[in-house]
Amino acid sequence: MDFNFTEEQGMVRDGLSRLVREQYDWETRRKAIASGAGWRPEVWAQLAELGILGMPFSEADGGFGGGAVDAMVIMEEFGKGLVIEPFVPTVVCAGGFLKHAGTDAQKEEHIGGIVSGERVFAFAYAEPRGRFDYADLETTAKKDGAGYVLNGHKAVVIGAPWASHLVVTARTGGERRDRSGVSVFVVAKDTAGITTRDYVTVDGRRASEVYFENVAVGAEALIGAEGEGLALIELVTDEAIAALCAEACGAMKVAHAMTVEYSRQRKQFGVPIGSFQVLQHRMVDMYTAYEQAVSLTYLATLRLGSDEVERKKAVSAAKVGVGQAARLIGQEAVQIHGGNGVTDEYAIGHFFKRLTIFDSEFGNVDHHLKRHVALS
Amino acid sequence: MNLEFTPEEQAFRDEVRSFIAENYPAHLADFGMREDMSREDFLAWHKILGKKGWSVPAWPTEYGGTGWTPTQRYIWSEENARASTVMPLPFGVSMVGPVIYTFGNAEQKARHLPGIVSGEVWWCQGYSEPGAGSDLASLKTTAVRDGDHYVINGQKTWTTLAQHADWGFFLCRTDPTAKAQEGISFILVDMKSPGVEVKPIKLLDGGYEVNETWLTDVRVPVENLVGVENKGWTYAKFLLAHERSGIAGVARSKRGIEKLREIAANESLDGAPLIKDFDFARKVSQLEIDLAALEITELRTLAGEQAGKGPGPESSILKIKGTEIQQRLTELTLEAVGTYSAPYHGGVSNDNSNEHPVGPDYAQHAAATYFNMRKTSIYGGSNEIQRNIITKMILGL
Ligand SMILES: Cc1cc2nc3c(=O)[nH]c(=O)nc-3n(C[C@H](O)[C@H](O)[C@H](O)COP(=O)(O)OP(=O)(O)OC[C@H]3O[C@@H](n4cnc5c(N)ncnc54)[C@H](O)[C@@H]3O)c2cc1C
Numbered sequence: 001m002d003f004n005f006t007e008e009q010g011m012v013r014d015g016l017s018r019l020v021r022e023q024y025d026w027e028t029r030r031k032a033i034a035s036g037a038g039w040r041p042e043v044w045a046q047l048a049e050l051g052i053l054g055m056p057f058s059e060a061d062g063g064f065g066g067g068a069v070d071a072m073v074i075m076e077e078f079g080k081g082l083v084i085e086p087f088v089p090t091v092v093c094a095g096g097f098l099k100h101a102g103t104d105a106q107k108e109e110h111i112g113g114i115v116s117g118e119r120v121f122a123f124a125y126a127e128p129r130g131r132f133d134y135a136d137l138e139t140t141a142k143k144d145g146a147g148y149v150l151n152g153h154k155a156v157v158i159g160a161p162w163a164s165h166l167v168v169t170a171r172t173g174g175e176r177r178d179r180s181g182v183s184v185f186v187v188a189k190d191t192a193g194i195t196t197r198d199y200v201t202v203d204g205r206r207a208s209e210v211y212f213e214n215v216a217v218g219a220e221a222l223i224g225a226e227g228e229g230l231a232l233i234e235l236v237t238d239e240a241i242a243a244l245c246a247e248a249c250g251a252m253k254v255a256h257a258m259t260v261e262y263s264r265q266r267k268q269f270g271v272p273i274g275s276f277q278v279l280q281h282r283m284v285d286m287y288t289a290y291e292q293a294v295s296l297t298y299l300a301t302l303r304l305g306s307d308e309v310e311r312k313k314a315v316s317a318a319k320v321g322v323g324q325a326a327r328l329i330g331q332e333a334v335q336i337h338g339g340n341g342v343t344d345e346y347a348i349g350h351f352f353k354r355l356t357i358f359d360s361e362f363g364n365v366d367h368h369l370k371r372h373v374a375l376s
Numbered sequence: 377m378n379l380e381f382t383p384e385e386q387a388f389r390d391e392v393r394s395f396i397a398e399n400y401p402a403h404l405a406d407f408g409m410r411e412d413m414s415r416e417d418f419l420a421w422h423k424i425l426g427k428k429g430w431s432v433p434a435w436p437t438e439y440g441g442t443g444w445t446p447t448q449r450y451i452w453s454e455e456n457a458r459a460s461t462v463m464p465l466p467f468g469v470s471m472v473g474p475v476i477y478t479f480g481n482a483e484q485k486a487r488h489l490p491g492i493v494s495g496e497v498w499w500c501q502g503y504s505e506p507g508a509g510s511d512l513a514s515l516k517t518t519a520v521r522d523g524d525h526y527v528i529n530g531q532k533t534w535t536t537l538a539q540h541a542d543w544g545f546f547l548c549r550t551d552p553t554a555k556a557q558e559g560i561s562f563i564l565v566d567m568k569s570p571g572v573e574v575k576p577i578k579l580l581d582g583g584y585e586v587n588e589t590w591l592t593d594v595r596v597p598v599e600n601l602v603g604v605e606n607k608g609w610t611y612a613k614f615l616l617a618h619e620r621s622g623i624a625g626v627a628r629s630k631r632g633i634e635k636l637r638e639i640a641a642n643e644s645l646d647g648a649p650l651i652k653d654f655d656f657a658r659k660v661s662q663l664e665i666d667l668a669a670l671e672i673t674e675l676r677t678l679a680g681e682q683a684g685k686g687p688g689p690e691s692s693i694l695k696i697k698g699t700e701i702q703q704r705l706t707e708l709t710l711e712a713v714g715t716y717s718a719p720y721h722g723g724v725s726n727d728n729s730n731e732h733p734v735g736p737d738y739a740q741h742a743a744a745t746y747f748n749m750r751k752t753s754i755y756g757g758s759n760e761i762q763r764n765i766i767t768k769m770i771l772g773l
Pocket residue numbers: none
């Protein structure tokens with residue numbers, strides 16, 4: 001057993017940690033969110049330069065041959081700074097689809113651009129009525145000669161306003177909610193027939209409603225086997241969940257540390273509020289929840305390569321445990337900050353918001369508890 | 377023991393219900409977020425009630441009160457919640473009004489009470505300071521006597537809706553040598569006085585409902601002192617008991633649960649309505665059970681009041697449970713809307729049209745409301761402070 005990070009992982013962590021500390025201070029982040037662009041392409045370029053965007057790809061594909069643990073290390077640092085750049089949609093999701101099921105031509109076409117930072121992806125899977133079921137699809141891809149024609153509406157596609165390309169899930173056959181008949185496509189966002197409605201999310205990112213109206217794509221747009229995309233989607237989203245759990249751990253760590261620090265500084269009744277035992281014990285409970293969440297994140301990350309049932313159980317366990325910890329820590333952190341906790345000015349509220357939205361990404365606590373039950 | 381309302385109370389309920397149905401302004405039906413509301417929107421219903429004589433139900437009749445029993449008042453608030461009305465703000469009606477008619481002089485009553493009854497005058501509460509929150513008695517704002525005036529200097533914060541206020545009631549230190557709770561005075565300040573500056577504070581949900589209030593050499597005539605100089609703490613405590621009794625919000629939470637059920641009937645999970653999902657449904661039922669307990673607890677408190685027992689430290693139970701239920705309700709509502717909890721509806725957007733917001737209507741404010749409602753366990757004496765009160769006053773520890 002070994003819970004240590006390799007020397008290289010240590011270096012990645014130190015490098016990123018410095019970048020987040022030096023270039024991602026609170027004011028800069030706030031300005032980026034309020035800017036027209038809504039993110040920091042220069043940070044993205046730096047991430048490319050540091051090799052972060054090429055992390056999961058094999059050296060043969062132009063990447064650095066990293067694995068799930070590397071993604072965890074990266075995401076934890078992103079979480080500490082509430083980094084908004086679309087690493088998960090681009091590198092973990094789109095990258096994951098290409099890595100696991102892309103043809104040589106698809107890899108050739110896209111991976112270089114991801115590694116260099118020139119291509120940004122969004123993952124369009126959710127639909128207005130689908131909730132957390134990846135197979136509950138109203139978007140269709142009808143066979144048309146050698147290619148397909150896409151029609152449908154994707155909801156809250158994170159990072160889409162910044163994206164040059166989209167990975168889209170659509171039904172090529174079967175009935176709504178069938179496990180077969182689901183396919184995955186990769187398309188350029190400027191393909192004729194794609195329109196978007198862009199907006200800000202409550203946790204400071206950008207997203208779009210994406211509409212497909214008779215969008216014609218060639219056969220080369222299909223990733224993996226036609227109609228058999230669901231298992232692939234589950235694998236990639238499990239990897240995304242593990243990454244998001246690591247991000248949440250980073251955010252929880254900072255939120256907890258900020259709260260402890262605040263309780264040392266803030267005086268009421270002539271003493272630091274941290275001297276009240278009722279607050280002490282709650283900060284202990286937050287800390288315990290955080291440590292448990294880190295353990296579940298390790299478990300999920302280390303089981304990503306296991307057989308399907310083991311993997312899914314570990315990932316669902318993490319999404320449940322981290323989701324519960326995220327809620328507890330977010331709420332308690334705000335409460336212990338008193339009035340300041342509910343202001344836009346204090347960073348703590350923004351950690352709370354990110355930790356809130358985390359729960360609704362790729363299935364919430366209830367959804368994953370159910371999945372765990374079903375697999376047990 | 378008997379839970380039924382009397383025939384008279386039933387008749388009263390019918391009267392109230394039809395009055396609301398006939399008179400409540402249509403454009404304020406099912407009001408959404410406070411940040412969207414103008415001063416006129418806030419006051420519209422208050423003014424209608426003022427004319428009817430129902431704007432300050434709990435006040436003594438000589439000042440414009442209704443003479444209703446606590447049960448009638450309860451029915452009144454229930455019917456308003458059912459109709460989701462914009463109720464009169466508490467600052468005039470439940471806070472400074474009772475202080476003025478209880479401790480103020482004849483002139484103050486004549487000058488200030490009618491404007492509260494009619495809804496013409498907007499009040500705000502200037503208690504908290506950056507360094508004085510839970511420990512209110514450590515407040516530093518000073519009022520120094522200079523001839524016929526007090527000269528006030530200091531900084532207040534969290535002043536709710538002060539941006540619209542005509543008058544504020546402030547706690548100021550008039551005797552710096554006295555120990556903490558003494559030497560504080562309760563002073564009424566015309567918010568248009570030179571030296572009063574109100575700066576908005578943006579909250580997490582993107583709205584502006586609180587402010588920093590700066591007072592720099594603000595000259596206030598001595599006749600604006602309420603009661604006796606240096607005895608302000610007594611009035612402040614009297615007022616806080618009033619603030620707490622309205623805070624349980626049972627009727628509004630009931631309406632909120634109905635809405636939650638409607639949302640969950642609309643959302644689908646595994647091809648069926650979310651509300652048919654056992655995991656979700658049990659959470660809604662649990663909330664309903666907690667609310668039922670709170671409702672009866674509140675009615676027991678009311679019955680005690682009707683029998684002449686003033687609201688005691690038990691009101692802290694109402695505050696704690698009431699706010700916990702409100703927070704849980706907004707949490708479940710957020711959960712119910714799922715994916716569409718993420719869009720932000722108050723910020724920058726490249727979408728400058730009047731297009732309908734993304735997602736279903738009921739999802740629009742779910743996240744903002746959840747974020748905003750975290751305040752309820754902090755303000756009005758935080759829930760920790762309420763527990764400290766119960767510890768001391770009820771458990772005797
Ligand atoms: C089944 C059993 C087997 C045991 N076996 C052994 C044994 O083999 N050998 C042996 O030496 N002892 C043994 N003990 C004794 C055990 O270690 C004591 O019960 C324990 O230390 C608690 O002490 P107490 O019962 O006096 O409770 P107290 O110390 O009186 O505590 C009462 C309550 O107050 C709380 N409390 C106390 N101090 C604080 C504080 N500073 N802050 C917050 N809360 C506080 C406690 O957590 C507890 O809830 C045993 C006890 C049990 C129940």
